[in-house]
Every structure is written in structure tokens, then in C-alpha cells.
Amino acid sequence: xxxxxxxxxxxxxxxxxxxxxTAVNNVSFSLKKGEVMGLVGESGSGxxxxxxxxxxxxxxxxxxxxxxxxxxxxxxxxxDVLSLTKPSEMQVVRGGAIxxxxxxxxxxxxxxxxxxxxxxxxxxxxxxxxxxxAKEISVxxxxxxxxxxxxxxxxxxxxxxxxxxxxxxxxxxxxxxKPKLLIADEPTTALDVTIQAQVIDLMxxxxxxxxxxxxxxxxxxxxxxxxxxxxxxxxLGELIxxxxxxxxIRTPAHPYTQGLLSALPKLDDLDSPLTPVPGDIPSPLERPxxxxxxxxxxxxxxxxxxxxxxxxxQLDESxxxxxxxxxxxxxx
Amino acid sequence: MSNDxxxxxxxxxxxxxxxxxxxxxxxxxxxxxxxxxxEKGSFFGLVGESGSGxxxxxxxFLKAxxxxxxxxxxxxxxxxxxxxxxxxxxxxxxxxxxxxxFQDPYAALSPRMTVRDIIAEPLEVMGLTSSRAETDxxxxxxxxxxxxxxxxxxxFPHAFSGGQRQRISIARALVSDPKFVVADESVAALDVSIQxxxxxxxxxxxxxxxxxxxxxxxxxxxxxxxxDHVAVMYLGRLVETAPTRTLxxxxxxxxxxxxxxxxxxxxxxxxxxxxxxxGEIPSPTNQPSGCxxxxxxxxxxxxxxxxxxVLEHADAAGHEVACHRWRELMVPA
Ligand SMILES: Nc1ncnc2c1ncn2[C@@H]1O[C@H](COP(=O)(O)OP(=O)(O)OP(=O)(O)O)[C@@H](O)[C@H]1O
Ligand SMILES: Nc1ncnc2c1ncn2[C@@H]1O[C@H](COP(=O)(O)OP(=O)(O)OP(=O)(O)O)[C@@H](O)[C@H]1O
Ligand code: SF4
Ligand code: SF4
Ligand SMILES: [Mg+2]
Ligand SMILES: [Mg+2]
Numbered sequence: 001x002x003x004x005x006x007x008x009x010x011x012x013x014x015x016x017x018x019x020x021x022t023a024v025n026n027v028s029f030s031l032k033k034g035e036v037m038g039l040v041g042e043s044g045s046g047x048x049x050x051x052x053x054x055x056x057x058x059x060x061x062x063x064x065x066x067x068x069x070x071x072x073x074x075x076x077x078x079x080d081v082l083s084l085t086k087p088s089e090m091q092v093v094r095g096g097a098i099x100x101x102x103x104x105x106x107x108x109x110x111x112x113x114x115x116x117x118x119x120x121x122x123x124x125x126x127x128x129x130x131x132x133x134a135k136e137i138s139v140x141x142x143x144x145x146x147x148x149x150x151x152x153x154x155x156x157x158x159x160x161x162x163x164x165x166x167x168x169x170x171x172x173x174x175x176x177x178k179p180k181l182l183i184a185d186e187p188t189t190a191l192d193v194t195i196q197a198q199v200i201d202l203m204x205x206x207x208x209x210x211x212x213x214x215x216x217x218x219x220x221x222x223x224x225x226x227x228x229x230x231x232x233x234x235x236l237g238e239l240i241x242x243x244x245x246x247x248x249i250r251t252p253a254h255p256y257t258q259g260l261l262s263a264l265p266k267l268d269d270l271d272s273p274l275t276p277v278p279g280d281i282p283s284p285l286e287r288p289x290x291x292x293x294x295x296x297x298x299x300x301x302x303x304x305x306x307x308x309x310x311x312x313x314q315l316d317e318s319x320x321x322x323x324x325x326x327x328x329x330x331x332x
Numbered sequence: 333m334s335n336d337x338x339x340x341x342x343x344x345x346x347x348x349x350x351x352x353x354x355x356x357x358x359x360x361x362x363x364x365x366x367x368x369x370x371e372k373g374s375f376f377g378l379v380g381e382s383g384s385g386x387x388x389x390x391x392x393f394l395k396a397x398x399x400x401x402x403x404x405x406x407x408x409x410x411x412x413x414x415x416x417x418x419x420x421x422x423x424x425x426x427x428x429x430x431x432x433x434f435q436d437p438y439a440a441l442s443p444r445m446t447v448r449d450i451i452a453e454p455l456e457v458m459g460l461t462s463s464r465a466e467t468d469x470x471x472x473x474x475x476x477x478x479x480x481x482x483x484x485x486x487x488f489p490h491a492f493s494g495g496q497r498q499r500i501s502i503a504r505a506l507v508s509d510p511k512f513v514v515a516d517e518s519v520a521a522l523d524v525s526i527q528x529x530x531x532x533x534x535x536x537x538x539x540x541x542x543x544x545x546x547x548x549x550x551x552x553x554x555x556x557x558x559x560d561h562v563a564v565m566y567l568g569r570l571v572e573t574a575p576t577r578t579l580x581x582x583x584x585x586x587x588x589x590x591x592x593x594x595x596x597x598x599x600x601x602x603x604x605x606x607x608x609x610x611g612e613i614p615s616p617t618n619q620p621s622g623c624x625x626x627x628x629x630x631x632x633x634x635x636x637x638x639x640x641x642v643l644e645h646a647d648a649a650g651h652e653v654a655c656h657r658w659r660e661l662m663v664p665a
Contacts, residue, residue: 042523043494163382192381192520192550194609200596203606206579219524226603244601260506265557267595270577274557276529282494301359 004181004213005054006030011065012049012058020063020286023049025237026065031181034207038228038245040221040260042281044075045234047217051183055100056081072097073178084307096126099174102184109158115142116154119173125138126177136216141172145202164195171202178210185217200226221264225249232319233257234280238290243319244313250256253321255299291324301325337391338408338512338544339370339415345401345568346385346392350617360616362388363541364568365402367643370512370561372408375538375545377559379591381613384565386548390514393546394430395423406430408511428458431510433515434501441489441497448485451475451503460508472509477540478503479533495526501534506537516548531558552595556580561650564588567616567624569645574651581610584646584653586629586661623656630659 012024022107024046031037039047052058054070074097078235084090102108109118119138120131129137135154135225145168158166167187174182184203188196200223207214216227224231231248235258241254252258254316259277266272279296283289288295290306297305304310304324313326346363363385370376378386393404393575395415404415406426413426431454434440441450447590451471454460461467472482478499489497498518505513515534519527535558537543549555556561558579564587572585583589590609597603611628614620623641626632633656641654654660 042525049425121485157562162612193591193596194381197594197596197608198610221524222598223599225598226596230586249598249600259527263525264598265528265553266598267553267556267580270580271558274528276527276532277525278529280495280526281523330602 008069009067015061038224038231046237079275087093099179241321338372343402347400377501377555377562380565428508431505463620584658
């Protein structure tokens with residue numbers, strides 16, 4: 001499989017009244033065509049801003065370090081995403097090669113325009129096609145995501161649909177341009193388990209059918225286990241663990257990932273007590289020194305944790321964790 | 333009624349009038365003919381898809397929406413109230429006995445009030461304390477029970493994380509010393525890593541203060557771990573209710589089974605084995621005839637379309653189910 005997108009040394013800060021906030025620190029990862037990556041981590045860990053960086057879509061107060069590099073591989077060649085400046089260039093990534101399903105459910109649809117009209121406009125913006133053709137594709141997509149009466153829904157407004165249907169309409173719109181990469185930011189969090197299961201199935205079908213790459217952002221490790229090929233775990237802007245889904249879920253290597261998994265209420269053992277990760281995530285304004293997780297870690301291995309940022313240690317060729325538990329400098 | 337029941341509802345209904353104008357008026361039955369008992373000191377879970385009427389049932393018990401049909405009785409050993417009729421001083425007294433913990437710890441707390449004032453407000457509004465010193469004393473006591481740092485009482489809520497804010501909401505709900513607490517999606521907005529902490533706190537408070545909880549959640553794994561008894565709602569109806577373990581080990585209603593099998597498994601090798609429920613919950617203003625689940629039920633037969641099943645006992649230990657075919661469907665899953 002060939003590479004679809006490469007993120008190298010992504011560091012992203014925000015200028016705020018209270019000072020410069022580090023939202024993402026030196027994060028690198030790659031995604032291949034047809035691969036599904038789950039991106040998990042606590043609220044505020046930097047998942048959404050990382051995803052938005054891939055489309056060069058962060059707020060105006062965002063500052064990227066010069067080392068940060070995001071390369072998108074398209075049929076027409078490589079695109080250096082962070083160097084794009086003109087709106088016409090941006091179209092390649094925004095809604096063109098990359099589509100995003102946003103965390104805020106209503107954000108994707110303008111309230112006063114019908115769903116159909118928005119889908120048609122977006123298609124016409126990215127491909128040279130007639131209105132009739134765009135409508136045909138849109139209705140077909142609505143139908144594909146399991147919306148009954150797609151012709152009728154085409155003329156409705158987002159607020160007229162139920163939550164689950166709105167979510168599916170959003171997915172239909174994101175997919176209608178046949179993106180190479182779909183970023184889905186918490187697409188199932190607000191949904192009932194029943195509808196969530198339908199949406200998960202749908203996304204799996206789409207990977208098979210269109211061979212697109214998906215970055216699936218979620219809090220829900222069950223959803224990750226069901227959809228992802230590989231998992232990346234973030235904490236306070238750091239990528240602290242990365243690996244194939246089986247390994248990360250069965251044998252998590254980083255103390256934070258371990259804590260996250262043991263905090264989950266499990267259905268096969270109702271008697272086991274719930275064990276939270278102690279403490280709260282620090283404010284990004286009070287980023288801990290050394291390992292950013294040291295204020296909550298139960299496995300601290302000495303002063304290094306408080307003074308030195310751990311580097312990623314390769315447990316095997318595809319599984320890595322950034323923690324001082326693992327020997328320095330002698331990666332497998 | 334039995335001594336250890338705190339709230340008993342019989343044929344309870346809540347209807348909302350929707351639509352304007354003489355000819356457009358419609359009644360939306362959000363809670364329809366619900367009969368249920370909540371035992372004293374229990375952690376009672378309420379699950380079901382969005383729109384099934386969970387919040388409305390909770391609000392009916394809190395007297396926050398009018399009960400439009402049936403009865404509900406509250407009896408805590410000190411007082412006994414008919415919740416459909418209650419008014420005046422009795423209602424005022426009931427308000428301190430029954431409290432709500434909000435869902436969203438970010439939206440619920442006023443940004444301009446200190447944590448101390450937020451927690452103290454119910455005491456002041458209800459006139460439960462006679463001096464500022466007494467109020468402070470009570471606030472400090474409940475804040476400590478909710479594991480809040482007393483230093484933090486002078487701060488404003490924006491300075492706190494989601495888990496801390498939810499502890500503030502809990503302290504506020506408990507400051508009037510209630511007997512009955514409705515927790516509506518109280519951990520839904522929290523990260524998994526701190527959710528466990530808030531759930532443990534709620535269980536601890538239930539035990540230490542002898543509280544009865546009605547715990548509304550769409551997260552079945554959370555319900556399985558915290559509740560003693562669970563009721564499943566669909567389109568305003570109770571379709572199944574049982575002690576937690578019984579329900580999770582032997583659900584009988586096709587809807588409950590479908591809900592359970594839709595929970596995404598944590599095992600990456602166990603993909604796509606779930607039995608999928610098609611479609612969505614029908615509109616409450618245009619409800620199906622007969623069994624309300626028949627439009628989505630894989631086992632529906634003609635009888636299901638015309639005759640509505642009633643809750644019947646499936647065993648002697650409190651397992652009840654409303655389905656025409658539950659006996660036949662008890663083939664090993
Ligand atoms: N425009 C901005 N200005 C300042 N800070 C920002 C801005 N956008 C995001 N941040 C900060 O960056 C950090 C990462 O935010 P992000 O939204 O990526 O978190 P997340 O992992 O997606 O969390 P959640 O699970 O809650 O969605 C947070 O501390 C957030 O407050
Ligand atoms: N004040 C109201 N006026 C009119 N209809 C209402 C009102 N409150 C609730 N409803 C309707 O009653 C039904 C039940 O709503 P309720 O909020 O109780 O569901 P729920 O099970 O809590 O759902 P969720 O999981 O989404 O919170 C819904 O169809 C809702 O639209
Ligand atoms: S580096 Fe130290 S503090 Fe950080 S996760 Fe590892 S053991 Fe814990
Ligand atoms: S009564 Fe009929 S439709 Fe309703 S749940 Fe039972 S089998 Fe299904
Ligand atoms: Mg986010
Ligand atoms: Mg609700």
C-alpha cells in the first residue's frame with residue numbers, strides 16, 4: 001500500500017491572551033491508502049487540531065513551527081499542505097482530496113439552505129459538472145448512507161432530520177466528492193448505540209468500496225476496536241503510543257493507555273471495580289515538565305519522568321510508546 | 333405499598349401539546365402508561381434510544397413536567413406524597429427531597445458565581461439555613477463529601493476541568509440533603525478516564541447518605557457497572573425491567589437484545605458479529621399500532637401489529653417484559 005499522507009514533526013501553538021499554548025508537540029505519523037487510523041485521547045489532547053492541520057484549517061491564531069511538515073500524496077503529485085496559502089490552492093485539500101466530518105453536528109450544514117443544495121454546491125466547486133449530474137450523485141450518496149426517501153430528504157433542512165439521519169447526511173456530503181482521505185471527528189459520540197453500529201458498518205463498507213484512508217477520532221475505545229487498523233493515542237499534545245489496533249488494545253504499552261483501558265467499564269466482568277486514571281488533565285497553560293503525564297502516572301521511574309521528555313521507543317516495527325519505562329536508545 | 337419502595341408509578345403518562353392553531357394541535361405522548369417501582373436505596377438505571385422518554389420520566393418524578401395520566405407515589409418513611417396531585421407547601425417540601433444532577437458540567441454552572449455560591453444557592457432559594465455561617469458549614473460538609481478541595485470554593489467554575497465541574501454539580505444537587513436524585517446523562521460529557529471517578533463517587537454517596545438514584549444513560553456498559561436495577565424504554569413505554577445482572581445475562585425483549593448487541597466490542601477480532609437493528613425510533617407523534625417496536629422487530633408477527641403487549645412477570649425476582657413472543661424467543665442466543 002502506498003502512503004497517502006505523511007505528518008512530520010507537527011508542532012502547533014496558539015497565540016492567546018494568556019500566552020502561547022502548545023496544542024500539538026512534535027507529532028509524526030503516516031497513513032496509507034485504505035487504512036483506518038483511530039485517534040484517541042482525553043478531551044483537550046489535541047486530536048481535533050491535529051486533524052484540522054491536515055486540511056490547513058486551524059484558526060488564525062495558530063502558529064506552526066518551521067519543522068512541521070504535512071505531505072499529501074495525490075495522483076497529480078505531492079502537496080505540501082502547510083505551505084498552501086491561496087484559497088484556490090486550499091481547495092485541493094479542503095473538500096477535495098480530504099473531507100472532514102466535524103465534531104459539531106450542525107457545523108457542517110448551513111441552517112437556511114437545504115441539504116441538497118449544499119451538496120450540489122460543494123460538488124460543483126470541486127468538479128466540473130452539471131447541476132443535474134451533481135444532484136444525481138448527491139441523491140445516490142444519501143441513498144448509500146441508508147437515508148430512506150433520499151429524493152425527499154434532498155429538499156429538507158438539516159434541523160428537520162433526526163440526529164442519526166443528520167449524521168448520515170453529513171457523511172454523505174463528506175463522501176460525495178470521493179475524497180482520498182476522510183477525517184471523522186467523533187462522528188458517533190452523540191448517537192445511540194444502534195445508530196452508531198449502522199454508521200460504523202457504513203464507514204467500513206466505504207473503505208472497501210472507495211479504498212479511502214480514514215482518520216477516526218473518538219473517545220470510545222470500543223468503536224476503535226471495531227473500525228481501526230491502527231491506533232494513535234494523544235495526551236496533552238503528545239503522541240504517546242502508536243501501533244496496530246490489536247496490540248494497543250490487548251497489550252497497551254504506555255501507562256496512560258493502560259489507564260484508559262482499565263478505566264473502561266467492561267461488560268464481561270460486572271464485579272470489577274471501576275479504576276479511574278487519578279487526577280485531572282493539566283491545563284495546557286501549565287504543561288508539566290518532562291513527561292507530560294507524570295502528574296498522574298502511577299509508574300514513575302525516577303527523576304527522568306519529571307525532567308526529560310521521553311522519546312518514542314519501538315517495541316516492534318509498528319508498535320511504539322514514549323515512556324521512560326523502556327530502555328533508552330536501544331529500540332528494537 | 334411495600335416499605336422499601338421509594339417511588340411507585342402506576343400507568344404514568346406525560347403528554348405534551350405540540351403544534352399551534354385549533355386544527356393542528358396534537359398530543360405527543362412522551363411517557364405512556366408506565367408502571368414501575370424504584371426501591372429505596374437503589375441505583376435505578378433507565379436506558380433506551382434518544383427520544384424514548386427517559387428524561388421526561390425523570391422530570392415527571394421531579395415534578396418538573398406535569399403528569400397527565402396515572403399515578404405516582406413517593407414515600408420515604410417521613411412523608412408520603414401523591415406526585416400527580418402534590419402542590420403548595422408539600423411540593424415545596426418535595427423539592428428538597430428530590431433533586432437533579434445536570435448532564436453537561438460545562439453549561440450547568442453559572443460562570444459569574446463562585447463555587448461556594450453555586451453550591452449554596454439551593455439552600456438559600458429554599459430557605460433551608462438560617463445564617464450564613466450555617467450555610468457555609470453545610471457547603472463545606474457536602475463539598476468535602478464530593479471530594480472537592482475546600483480551597484477551591486472561592487474560585488469560579490471556568491477554572492475547573494470536566495470531572496471537577498461534575499463534582500460541583502453533584503455537591504449542589506446534594507446540599508439540600510435529598511432522598512431521591514435523578515442523574516440524567518451525568519457522565520456522558522466526561523472522558524473515560526475521569527468518568528470512572530465520578531461514578532465511584534456517586535456510588536459512595538449513595539451508600540453513605542442512603543440515597544436513591546435514578547440513573548439515566550445511553551451508555552449500557554456504565555449502567556451495567558453502576559445500577560442495581562435497569563428499565564428499558566422505547567417510545568414512551570417500559571419494555572423490560574430487571575435486576576442488572578439478570579438483564580445483562582438474560583435479556584428477553586427483542587429491543588433490549590438489539591441494544592446490547594449493538595455495543596461495540598472491545599475485541600478487535602470480534603467485528604461485525606452484532607445483530608443489527610435497522611432503522612430509527614419512529615416519530616412519537618405518529619406511533620405504530622400494537623407493539624410499538626414492531627416496525628423494527630425481526631420477530632414481529634401479525635398479532636404484534638394489532639395488539640399491544642403488556643409488562644408481565646418473567647420470573648419471581650422482578651424481571652418483567654412486554655413482548656408477545658418472549659417465551660418462544662427464549663432459544664439460546
Ligand atoms: N483557536 C484556538 N485558540 C486557542 N487554543 C485553542 C484553539 N483551538 C484549540 N485550542 C486548544 O488546543 C488544545 C487541543 O484542542 P483540541 O480541540 O484539538 O482537543 P481534542 O483532543 O479534540 O479534545 P475533545 O476531545 O474535547 O474534542 C486545547 O487545549 C484547546 O483549548
Ligand atoms: N417540552 C416538550 N415539549 C414537546 N415535546 C417534548 C418536550 N420534552 C420532550 N419532548 C418530546 O418527548 C419525547 C421524549 O423526550 P425525552 O427528552 O424524554 O427523551 P430521552 O429518552 O431523554 O432522549 P435523549 O436520550 O435524547 O435525551 C421526544 O420525542 C421529545 O421530542
Ligand atoms: S515517562 Fe514516567 S511519568 Fe511518563 S508515562 Fe512513563 S513512567 Fe509515567
Ligand atoms: S411483541 Fe412482537 S414486535 Fe413487539 S417485541 Fe415482541 S415480537 Fe417484537
Ligand atoms: Mg475534538
Ligand atoms: Mg434525555
